[in-house]
Amino acid sequence: LLNTVRNALDRKQLVVENKILKKKVSKNYEMIGESEAINQIKVMIEKVAQTEARVLITGPNGTGKELVAHQLHEQSQRANYPLIEVNCAAIPSELIESELFGHVKGAFTSAVKDRAGKFEAADKGTIFLDEIGDMSLSAQAKVLRALQESMITRVGADKDIKVDVRVVAATNKDLKTEIAEGRFREDLYHRLAVILIKVPALNDRRDDIPMLISHFAEKIALEQGNARKEFSAEAIKLLQEYDWTGNIRELRNVVERLIILGGNEISENDVQLFASK
Template identity: 50%
Template sequence: MSAKAKILIVDDDANTLASLSRAFRLVGHEAIVCDNAARALELALSQPFDLILSDVVMPRRDGLLLLEDLKSAGVSAPVVMMSGQAHIEMAIRATRLGALDFLEKPLSTDKLLVTVENALKITRLETENRDLRNRVGKHTLVFGGEMMRRVMAQIERVAASESRVCIYGETGTGKELVARTLHEKSQRCNGPFVTLNCAAVPAELIESELFGHEKGSFTGAAQRHIGKFEQAHRGTLFLDEIGDMPTAMQAKLLRVLEEGEVERIGAGKPTSVDVRVIVATHRNLEELVDAGAFRRDLYHRVVVFPVQLPPLRQRREDLPLLVEHFARQVSVQNGWKPVPFSTAAIEALQEYAWPGNIRELRNVVERLLLLADSEVDVDAVRMALPASRPVTKGQEAGMEAASITGETPLAQRVTAFERATVLAELERHHRHVTQTAKALGLERSHLYKKCQQLGIDLQNL
């Protein structure tokens, strides 16, 4: 057996439960037993399992009905059915209902253990494939300079521990990449890596996103939802822009970090979770603590090991490697023939301040490749980049509003004015959504909707 698994065994025969649980424990697995379908469903909904092994023929409610209940409730654990009265029709029905395998009693212990191991391998492969698909086309951590080497040394030092890490850095510096690297170098690397941007979720929805909810627990809860903490069980949860988390949610997050339990909205009882939490922010959390906008006790829980990511303008020696990486990545994704960058073009890129950091660089590289023929030269770079220092969002908003003339329809003038106002306030409050919403007299969720209407991308400001 490769990795320890948590297995739920369902059978109305006490001897079967005892022998199976003993067999699993001898090879290092954790076995939970119950003798009826109703209790099995309750257990599966209250805690995560890596595998469910169920008998078919049981009093009151049989295993096939349990299988239907598990699938309709959204339980993702693979299910293996077993029966002493097996026939082909029963096996076909179990498979159609979603069973991973079907075993006949009396069970061979060796065959059972092989079946369970195969089921766990399939589940792990599916998880890995899903993670790989999610990562296709995304950045990887690329560096060569001394500054990032020091950061990488910190990552190597803390990755194998269970310590909580807080990643500081400007927008676009690669905080999520560092968090993923920490996960991949940790003992949880075979578990899930789950992310949540605290600034991108409306305040009224963030509790459901983090902790989940039961069907019918509030208006609009049409089905049961598993929260990010449960999704990240035995893995890593990355909370980006933790400084923008509403104060009320900070208290609930603190409780979860202290107790290791989450409670879905409407559930009425907690669920144990085993999750390593990594957080990130572009803001100064100490200043937020002093201003009363971030809980001091939560600060000391999440900022155990701080990692400061330098902006791109402070690691210009890495830029040639990054350009080469992005150029190769973009070309492969689009099926383009590779196009080189001239030495003068690279030097021109190194002279720019990169207010949007690595994210902006990637976009510029793609834009240059779209326009290039045989080589990206310095003239193309100068055309793609601002001639002077970068224009701020507030300045951009003012220029946009000033471009409206007397010939412009009223509706367009109003939209331009609204957009300019929102962008200016976002710039004035350093892209802090909650403070911007307060300054504009809006609810946080209303500001998100307004930004969508005005074509303002809060993620890439």
């Protein structure tokens, strides 16, 4: 009886810990902003997350496309299963198929043992194919088959493996142009783009900059174990007027630089000194 009670308590504790961890993960991928563009994206995520529809997220680099992917997963019925991220641009074209679909021992020189790929790892969960516009045509063909048949084949194998995966993809490229120039499959595009979510550039949502500065200032203070620094109204106004070509990623870097180099309160002068282009 004592063991039964202990086991029940352990399970309860595990559930509590999982909920706390999930809240921490959600906070890391929170979408900051209340501009019309961001509110529209939040509404779309709420509508789409509970479905199985595939989503293609577009927008410039540094705008937070991965945040949309995480929110889609966390608000879905697959949230208790893995979200597997693949940066298609970071993987050499000769390795992308092995990375996505796995391989069997001896399939190529360095294949010393069987290895599962990302699609298998994401079974019952979500796979996020970031920068899918950089994927080779041969890999695109295999991804298309995985979407059409819910089956994948490891490199060097002849046995099909059934997978249950929701695919979310993202790109900073204009895929219609890539299709016209023969670098992206039109049939794959139509499979992926059931729902299109366009993430705006930071220059198109300047009203969100004060909230983003506050968010980053708090986060950086926690990371560095320091007291949070405030930004003067003049400093914030000046930052709102900047041309943010690097989008939110650039803003975050500038906020960190100002916190490190600026005064106890970040002033307009600090911005002119340390945040100039």
